[in-house]
Amino acid sequence: MPPNPFPPIDPAKQAIFDIGHAVGDLAKQLYPDGVEVPWSRDLAKTTAGTRELLPQRKPIFEASFAIDGCYCRADIMVPRNDDTWDLYEVKSATKVKDVNIADVAFQTHAIERSGVKLDRLYLVHVDNSYVRRGDIEPEKLFHAEDVTSRARALQPEVESKVAEMQRIISGACPDIAIGTHCSDPYECDLQDQCSAFLPEFNVTQLYRAHKSKIFDLIERGITAMVDVPPSELSPDQLIQQCAIASGKAHVDRKPIRAWLDSLEYPLHCLDFETMNPAVPIIDGTRPYQQIPFQFSLHTRDREGAAPRHIEFLAESALDPRPAFLEALQTIGSKGTVLAYNMGFERRILRELAEDFPAYGAFVTDLDGRFQDLIIPFNQFWYYDAKQRGSCSLKRTLPVLTDTTYDGMEISEGGQAMREYQRVVYGGVATTEKERVLRDLRDYCKQDTAALLDILDALEAKLK
Numbered sequence: 001m002p003p004n005p006f007p008p009i010d011p012a013k014q015a016i017f018d019i020g021h022a023v024g025d026l027a028k029q030l031y032p033d034g035v036e037v038p039w040s041r042d043l044a045k046t047t048a049g050t051r052e053l054l055p056q057r058k059p060i061f062e063a064s065f066a067i068d069g070c071y072c073r074a075d076i077m078v079p080r081n082d083d084t085w086d087l088y089e090v091k092s093a094t095k096v097k098d099v100n101i102a103d104v105a106f107q108t109h110a111i112e113r114s115g116v117k118l119d120r121l122y123l124v125h126v127d128n129s130y131v132r133r134g135d136i137e138p139e140k141l142f143h144a145e146d147v148t149s150r151a152r153a154l155q156p157e158v159e160s161k162v163a164e165m166q167r168i169i170s171g172a173c174p175d176i177a178i179g180t181h182c183s184d185p186y187e188c189d190l191q192d193q194c195s196a197f198l199p200e201f202n203v204t205q206l207y208r209a210h211k212s213k214i215f216d217l218i219e220r221g222i223t224a225m226v227d228v229p230p231s232e233l234s235p236d237q238l239i240q241q242c243a244i245a246s247g248k249a250h251v252d253r254k255p256i257r258a259w260l261d262s263l264e265y266p267l268h269c270l271d272f273e274t275m276n277p278a279v280p281i282i283d284g285t286r287p288y289q290q291i292p293f294q295f296s297l298h299t300r301d302r303e304g305a306a307p308r309h310i311e312f313l314a315e316s317a318l319d320p321r322p323a324f325l326e327a328l329q330t331i332g333s334k335g336t337v338l339a340y341n342m343g344f345e346r347r348i349l350r351e352l353a354e355d356f357p358a359y360g361a362f363v364t365d366l367d368g369r370f371q372d373l374i375i376p377f378n379q380f381w382y383y384d385a386k387q388r389g390s391c392s393l394k395r396t397l398p399v400l401t402d403t404t405y406d407g408m409e410i411s412e413g414g415q416a417m418r419e420y421q422r423v424v425y426g427g428v429a430t431t432e433k434e435r436v437l438r439d440l441r442d443y444c445k446q447d448t449a450a451l452l453d454i455l456d457a458l459e460a461k462l463k
């Protein structure tokens with residue numbers, strides 16, 4: 001057997017799987033009399049287990065069918081009064097996507113070829129208008145959308161697609177170039193390997209280029225950014241190309257100067273960390289609602305002054321938002337509030353004001369004082385080839401300063417969210433909780449210290 005080329009599942013992907021499993025388990029509560037087919041690596045066992053349960057005519061979880069090289073596990077099958085069943089496929093998303101319909105169409109194909117008749121076909125998804133009040137109510141958390149006609153309409157295609165897939169699987173590894181199929185409908189885990197032939201500064205890094213444009217260039221044999229005909233580039237992409245060709249950062253002094261001069265002291269560098277659980281943890285919140293649990297604030301009172309730092313991190317499993325808002329008021333009523341990609345912080349604040357109207361005036365005042373440190377970069381007033389087409393903080397910081405997030409225990413927002421939920425809501429040992437809370441403080445503090453470092457670096461570039 002050739003070696004498995006797939007990288008191990010990373011924590012971010014595992015978290016997505018875990019959410020799917022948790023949501024799936026909750027959906028089973030919709031049918032308290034349901035029976036589950038035990039999971040096994042041995043497909044023959046799960047299909048035999050299903051065959052045993054079908055005559056009971058009770059809702060079945062994870063009913064499994066294998067036929068003609070097709071295998072599926074149906075999330076929920078519910079018996080109707082006649083000899084048919086309704087199929088419910090559960091998704092943790094908040095709306096039905098086309099790829100979900102194809103999933104249901106495939107399951108229908110496998111189940112009906114196995115001799116089991118299906119009637120209605122449903123996609124069950126999370127209803128993001130649901131507001132938690134007390135215990136989770138699965139019948140309100142979920143919405144079942146009838147997709148029978150859409151899935152049935154795909155049926156003729158399923159057979160030919162299955163035949164095509166089986167032909168491909170049974171042959172040698174196909175020689176397929178990278179393309180839009182590498183990320184649609186899902187991100188392929190082999191993209192690093194399949195893109196390894198691209199040079200260091202390549203066309204996939206073209207700023208805001210449509211994927212079809214990028215793969216058209218690659219198909220034409222143009223892989224290096226410097227080889228793209230200038231007539232095919234936007235003004236920002238031309239700056240990228242020049243920065244690579246010249247080996248020098250692009251610095252447009254005048255707008256950077258004007259923008260820096262527009263900032264008012266005291267200058268408040270602010271960053272939030274949030275969680276957005278699919279199944280609401282906090283009373284009064286909706287699925288996937290962003291709940292801020294931490295902020296870091298570095299304030300510089302006047303030019304050249306050493307910054308002051310304050311922070312907030314909710315340590316208990318109570319609703320963190322009232323204490324978060326209360327602590328944030330120390331920011332005061334004067335000066336610019338600086339964030340990186342401020343749309344996020346401003347959205348969180350507006351949502352907080354909706355849920356806690358007593359803070360409405362404070363939030364409105366704060367909202368009007370925001371400035372975004374991404375602007376010098378996304379306007380391409382400053383561009384360094386090492387940014388590789390990205391204006392994110394994680395790319396601009398190491399380009400302009402010696403600081404990186406390498407080696408930090410927590411080094412990105414998704415990890416911060418997962419770790420916070422694990423230690424605050426997951427019942428871990430106190431020492432473990434304290435360790436993670438310490439790492440969270442370090443991470444968030446670095447995010448706002450980074451804003452000041454970037455400001456100072458931009459100033460230095462203008463000297």
Ligand code: SF4
Binds near residue numbers: 181182183
């Ligand atoms: S990265 Fe693209 S080309 Fe490579 S295996 Fe995945 S889908 Fe195929």
